[in-house]
Amino acid sequence: MHIGNYIALAHDSEQELTKALRQVADHHKDEPDIEQVCQLLATWSEKHVNELKPFVERYSEEKSDEPERLMQSLFDEPRSGGLALLRDLHDLWLMANEAELCWIVLSQAAQGLHDKELEEACARFRDDTKRQLAFLLTRIKVAAPQTLIAAD
Amino acid sequence: MEQTRDSIKDIWGERKPYEGHWPVRVDEKTEEEPDHWVQSACVLCSNGCGMDIGVKDGRIVGVRGRAVDAVNHGRLGPKGLHGWVANNSQDRLTKPLIRRNGKLEEASWDEAMDLMVQRSKDIISKKTALGIGFYTSGQLFLEEYYTLGVLGKAGLGTPHMDGNTRLCTATAAAALKVSFGSDGQPGSYTDLDTTEAILHIGHNIASQQTVLWMRILDRLAGKNPPKLVVIDPRETFTARKATVHLAPRVGTNVPVMNGLLNLIIQAGHINQDFIDAHTIGFEELKEIVSHWSPERVEALTGVPAGKLREAAQILGTAKTLVSTVLQGVYQSMQATAAAVQVNNLHLIRGLIGHPGSGIYQMNGQPTAQNTRECGADGDLPAFRNWGNKAHIEQLATLWNIDSDIIPHWSPPTHAMQIWRYAEKGSINMLWISGTNPAVSLPQLERVRSILQQENLFVVVQDAFMTETAKYADVVLPAAIWGEKTGTFTNVDRTVHISHKAVDPPGEAKPDFEIFLDYARRMDFRDKDGGPLIKWKTPEECFEAWKECTRGRPCDYTGMSYAKLSEGSGIQWPCNEQYPDGKHHLYEDGVFNTNVDYCETYGHDLVTGAAVTQEEYKAKDPKGKAFLKGVDYEPPHEEPDEEYPLWLTTGRLVYHFHTRTKTGRSRQLNEAAPDAFVQVSDEDAARYGLKTGDMVEVASRRGTVTEPVLVGDIEPGLVFIPFHYGYWDEPGRKRAANELTITEWDAVSKQPHYKYAAVRIRKI
Ligand code: SF4
Numbered sequence: 001m002h003i004g005n006y007i008a009l010a011h012d013s014e015q016e017l018t019k020a021l022r023q024v025a026d027h028h029k030d031e032p033d034i035e036q037v038c039q040l041l042a043t044w045s046e047k048h049v050n051e052l053k054p055f056v057e058r059y060s061e062e063k064s065d066e067p068e069r070l071m072q073s074l075f076d077e078p079r080s081g082g083l084a085l086l087r088d089l090h091d092l093w094l095m096a097n098e099a100e101l102c103w104i105v106l107s108q109a110a111q112g113l114h115d116k117e118l119e120e121a122c123a124r125f126r127d128d129t130k131r132q133l134a135f136l137l138t139r140i141k142v143a144a145p146q147t148l149i150a151a152d
Numbered sequence: 153m154e155q156t157r158d159s160i161k162d163i164w165g166e167r168k169p170y171e172g173h174w175p176v177r178v179d180e181k182t183e184e185e186p187d188h189w190v191q192s193a194c195v196l197c198s199n200g201c202g203m204d205i206g207v208k209d210g211r212i213v214g215v216r217g218r219a220v221d222a223v224n225h226g227r228l229g230p231k232g233l234h235g236w237v238a239n240n241s242q243d244r245l246t247k248p249l250i251r252r253n254g255k256l257e258e259a260s261w262d263e264a265m266d267l268m269v270q271r272s273k274d275i276i277s278k279k280t281a282l283g284i285g286f287y288t289s290g291q292l293f294l295e296e297y298y299t300l301g302v303l304g305k306a307g308l309g310t311p312h313m314d315g316n317t318r319l320c321t322a323t324a325a326a327a328l329k330v331s332f333g334s335d336g337q338p339g340s341y342t343d344l345d346t347t348e349a350i351l352h353i354g355h356n357i358a359s360q361q362t363v364l365w366m367r368i369l370d371r372l373a374g375k376n377p378p379k380l381v382v383i384d385p386r387e388t389f390t391a392r393k394a395t396v397h398l399a400p401r402v403g404t405n406v407p408v409m410n411g412l413l414n415l416i417i418q419a420g421h422i423n424q425d426f427i428d429a430h431t432i433g434f435e436e437l438k439e440i441v442s443h444w445s446p447e448r449v450e451a452l453t454g455v456p457a458g459k460l461r462e463a464a465q466i467l468g469t470a471k472t473l474v475s476t477v478l479q480g481v482y483q484s485m486q487a488t489a490a491a492v493q494v495n496n497l498h499l500i501r502g503l504i505g506h507p508g509s510g511i512y513q514m515n516g517q518p519t520a521q522n523t524r525e526c527g528a529d530g531d532l533p534a535f536r537n538w539g540n541k542a543h544i545e546q547l548a549t550l551w552n553i554d555s556d557i558i559p560h561w562s563p564p565t566h567a568m569q570i571w572r573y574a575e576k577g578s579i580n581m582l583w584i585s586g587t588n589p590a591v592s593l594p595q596l597e598r599v600r601s602i603l604q605q606e607n608l609f610v611v612v613q614d615a616f617m618t619e620t621a622k623y624a625d626v627v628l629p630a631a632i633w634g635e636k637t638g639t640f641t642n643v644d645r646t647v648h649i650s651h652k653a654v655d656p657p658g659e660a661k662p663d664f665e666i667f668l669d670y671a672r673r674m675d676f677r678d679k680d681g682g683p684l685i686k687w688k689t690p691e692e693c694f695e696a697w698k699e700c701t702r703g704r705p706c707d708y709t710g711m712s713y714a715k716l717s718e719g720s721g722i723q724w725p726c727n728e729q730y731p732d733g734k735h736h737l738y739e740d741g742v743f744n745t746n747v748d749y750c751e752t753y754g755h756d757l758v759t760g761a762a763v764t765q766e767e768y769k770a771k772d773p774k775g776k777a778f779l780k781g782v783d784y785e786p787p788h789e790e791p792d793e794e795y796p797l798w799l800t801t802g803r804l805v806y807h808f809h810t811r812t813k814t815g816r817s818r819q820l821n822e823a824a825p826d827a828f829v830q831v832s833d834e835d836a837a838r839y840g841l842k843t844g845d846m847v848e849v850a851s852r853r854g855t856v857t858e859p860v861l862v863g864d865i866e867p868g869l870v871f872i873p874f875h876y877g878y879w880d881e882p883g884r885k886r887a888a889n890e891l892t893i894t895e896w897d898a899v900s901k902q903p904h905y906k907y908a909a910v911r912i913r914k915i
Contacts, residue, residue, distance in 0.1 A: 030572075031572065032568075032894055032895040032896065033760070033895075033896065033898070036788055036895065037759050037760070037898065040758070040759070040785075041759070131756055131758075131759060131761060132759075134756060134759070134761035134762070134763075135756065135759040135760065135761040137761070138562075138760070138761045138762045141561070141562040142562045142563065142565075142569075144562075145282060145311075145561060145562070146282055146573060146578050147578075149279055149280055149282050150279040150280070150282040150283050150573070150578040150579070151576065151577075151578045152576075152577050152578065
């Protein structure tokens with residue numbers, strides 16, 4: 001089975017998303033809505049990381065040994081310059097999408113395994129991730145024209 | 153000289169207890185006997201009291217309340233009775249000014265307007281109209297806002313239009329949209345004539361809308377007085393009359409409201425039939441508030457559980473209820489979410505759409521409703537939905553333009569973001585009309601530095617050399633109330649006409665004419681090559697506006713200048729079906745939430761994320777109201793060791809906004825001549841302070857020096873009125889907004905003026 005690998009992937013994705021949200025919040029303090037909402041969204045991802053732990057343990061045995069290929073890193077560190085905010089939000093959105101896809105994949109497997117607990121957890125996590133995505137997309141749409149057309 | 157009462161000493165005047173109706177009392181203040189009277193209404197708060205302007209030899213010499221008026225039955229408060237004096241001030245702006253070699257110098261209208269047009273065209277050629285922003289007011293007339301809205305949205309095509317209404321009423325609009333699908337106050341002031349109970353939350357009505365408070369005082373003095381629940385951290389005039397006063401800690405409105413809703417649901421004081429037939433979301437709301445027991449509320453907010461129960465008993469059992477909400481909610485943490493809980497209270501009890509029950513998500517400024525209706529702020533005209541292509545097409549047809557010109561690719565830019573774009577250099581022209589951000593925006597040091605940026609061309613259109621005008625590149629002298637004709641709409645949707653009584657001083661012009669002149673010089677055209685803006689007079693503009701509102705919630709089609717001049721206040725909607733206007737919205741329990749009709753598809757109340765049309769369609773409320781609950785989130789800045797006190801800011805009864813007008817009335821100025829910092833007895837003892845001592849108040853953003861006023865406030869909290877700036881040269885830093893925070897509500901984008909962490913030091 002590979003479910004253990006996928007849980008690890010979800011776990012790592014959320015961990016990275018937490019870190020990236022906090023970095024963006026810190027870096028773009030002059031954009032108060034970005035700072036405050038990204039800090040808040042980071043706490044949601046952090047919660048997912050913690051609540052995933054029992055499942056990480058439950059399925060630790062079910063891990064094949066091809067984990068490294070699953071890992072990827074979209075976000076290095078926040079940027080500077082005219083495009084910075086838009087590009088950072090862009091990356092956060094991609095990362096959150098990866099998290100969402102993990103919940104979908106895991107939820108499918110949870111159904112196959114009749115693991116109700118995991119299924120419910122995935123549904124809850126996915127709701128949060130969708131709200132993260134909605135915020136990021138809203139903010140990206142607002143920033144896009146001004147950044148691409150009018151910014152220095 | 154005639155003065156029917158001394159409104160400075162006795163703010164609300166003698167009682168005229170209800171006799172089934174609200175008796176007339178005509179208040180008057182004139183300095184000389186007028187040779188004639190001109191119909192108008194007061195523009196010094198959102199109440200919109202009907203008044204006549206007394207004129208002698210072409211000068212305003214006084215005012216009197218209109219006995220026949222729907223709103224005030226003849227009464228006027230201190231600002232209304234005294235504020236007109238500002239029109240006659242010697243220091244009115246009378247000529248355009250242009251900054252040359254760093255100094256503002258007199259110029260002709262042609263020079264000033266040509267310069268603006270040239271700068272506009274330069275910017276557009278480099279970066280489209282995304283480089284131009286507008287920041288207007290809540291004090292112009294409907295016709296001026298609509299002209300501005302069309303000029304910006306259909307002429308230039310910039311999404312960057314907002315007003316200081318963002319600071320005062322954005323949450324009112326947002327909360328109404330969240331619950332009912334569109335802006336528009338459901339109730340009518342006549343509800344106060346019969347209601348059994350009144351809730352004021354974050355609203356010191358006795359100070360802010362003195363005449364509306366007189367109406368309540370006259371109810372309290374009559375038979376069957378209503379019970380009064382007041383939620384306010386300060387012991388205000390309003391709180392002193394309360395049957396139950398809850399004084400929550402700053403930033404805890406949501407827990408208090410959740411606690412009240414929980415008690416009301418637990419006690420079964422709900423209207424299940426109404427909930428089932430006319431709302432969606434009850435189970436989720438019930439789940440969220442069920443976690444807020446009175447004890448938990450007490451622990452977090454400091455409101456004793458017993459008092460919360462008393463309040464819930466009143467709010468849960470009254471057969472009719474009027475609620476009013478203002479800045480204590482709108483300018484605080486979780487603003488929209490908290491305001492929405494008041495809507496929820498009415499919805500779960502079915503207390504909406506009938507006499508005696510109303511919700512007033514109050515406005516602060518007199519014409520803020522029109523800024524919102526006309527598209528001069530972050531909304532589209534007549535409550536249209538920027539996310540709905542059909543609504544954009546309607547506007548394009550109406551204006552005879554290509555719909556692509558109207559910016560609708562994302563929500564219209566809110567004021568705080570406009571200022572941020574200016575700070576970042578992507579907006580290079582900011583046109584400020586009728587407002588004074590250098591005193592009224594948060595964190596003034598930052599605002600001043602933006603206004604002084606080399607890459608920002610600032611136009612200020614005002615009647616006086618305000619703190620903001622001092623930084624302008626072009627100053628345009630504006631005519632004000634009494635010097636121009638137009639209409640405006642108060643909190644309960646009552647529309648008044650205000651006729652021109654006298655000529656403006658010198659070369660000052662109505663904002664209406666200035667906007668028209670700019671549109672003409674910019675040569676904005678419609679699809680067929682005709683002028684985009686076809687009206688030349690306010691009345692023609694009003695007729696065009698009527699067409700824009702046809703079939704929308706704010707339907708003005710049944711009104712005309714003649715009709716408004718015959719009577720004294722008509723409520724919208726006013727159309728063929730309701731030729732005399734309508735007291736209540738939603739009488740049939742059908743709300744404006746239909747997917748084709750609604751003004752917004754909504755937001756995530758916590759993050760502010762926009763809901764898409766598809767998501768909204770999937771839920772399809774089909775005319776049902778939304779019940780939306782939220783959990784508590786703490787304020788982003790809280791007192792700590794370094795800054796141990798909470799600061800809250802607000803208004804005084806004798807002043808309006810930044811005192812540009814009221815500060816020029818001798819009586820009003822003498823009644824409240826200076827800023828101060830109010831501290832509790834406990835804190836006064838701790839810091840060794842007595843009334844009159846000077847203290848330095850500092851936050852992470854700035855420092856002010858204020859005299860102390862001791863008493864009537866909770867320990868740990870200090871209050872500074874926000875009106876006071878620098879035009880009358882106090883010789884020290886004193887504007888409350890030196891200290892406030894640049895941040896805003898996730899949904900309404902209204903800044904948080906009601907909390908900041910500060911420290912004080914005796915000097
Ligand atoms: S209550 Fe408001 S509108 Fe009425 S007189 Fe006073 S300031 Fe003017």
